[in-house]
Amino acid sequence: MKTWIPDSRQFAYLTWKQVDALPREETLLILPTAAIEQHGHHLPLATDTLLNNLLLGRALTHVPADCPMYALPPICYGKSNEHIGYPGTLSVSATTFMAVVRDLGASLHTAGFRKVVLYNSHGGNTSLVDVMARDLRAEFGLRTFTLFGSPGASFDTVSEQERTYGFHAGEIETAFLLHATPELVHTDQYTSHYIARVEEPELLKPEGSHANFAWLTRDIAPSGVMGDPVAATAANGERWVNEAAQRIAEILLAMYRFVPRHDA
């Protein structure tokens, strides 16, 4: 898999003796969680995994070299059963996903690390990541943080409809990959579906509201796209990646320095 993580920030490129010599109580480790799942006719299965790596890799280039911070190898397989029925989607169950995160947390705790960030780029993992952040804190005393998606990106040219309901293989994800891996974007294969319309104030929403309905992609978006990629450009993708990378770097530094009140 392609990577934008600098070699000097790759945890798995260290030897165990180098890990042993780290200031482990201080070191911030970032565990990416992503997915391998259908992204319409035009984007690759690895879209969420590539975007996670791209944003994290670019962010880490803004972190001072003397700040001990490493990216762990990603959990590429996520809870993607909303996309079951599309060949190529590789999903794990909620219990499998949580067990892997828990066991990695146990390994890090045993090795003497205290600070872990769960950086998630796939919506289907979000609720599990929230659960596991608290569980790693409770079970192992790890100072655990969560980080989602692309904070700081302005998405300034994106319509309100696309911003709200363009959440899978739409303009934003397509723009990011047109910038980062244009060879993997099939620009002659765009399709578009919207799960809901912003101008229609339905009582029940697909997600993020007080009252939601559970959905499967095949029910509402046969091609697998939720959103409209047609307005995506590489230039916008580059600009948004740079904006997000700056913000993510600031957030990672805040996590590195974070001391909660009454911390034992």
Ligand SMILES: [Zn+2]
């Ligand atoms: Zn995606």
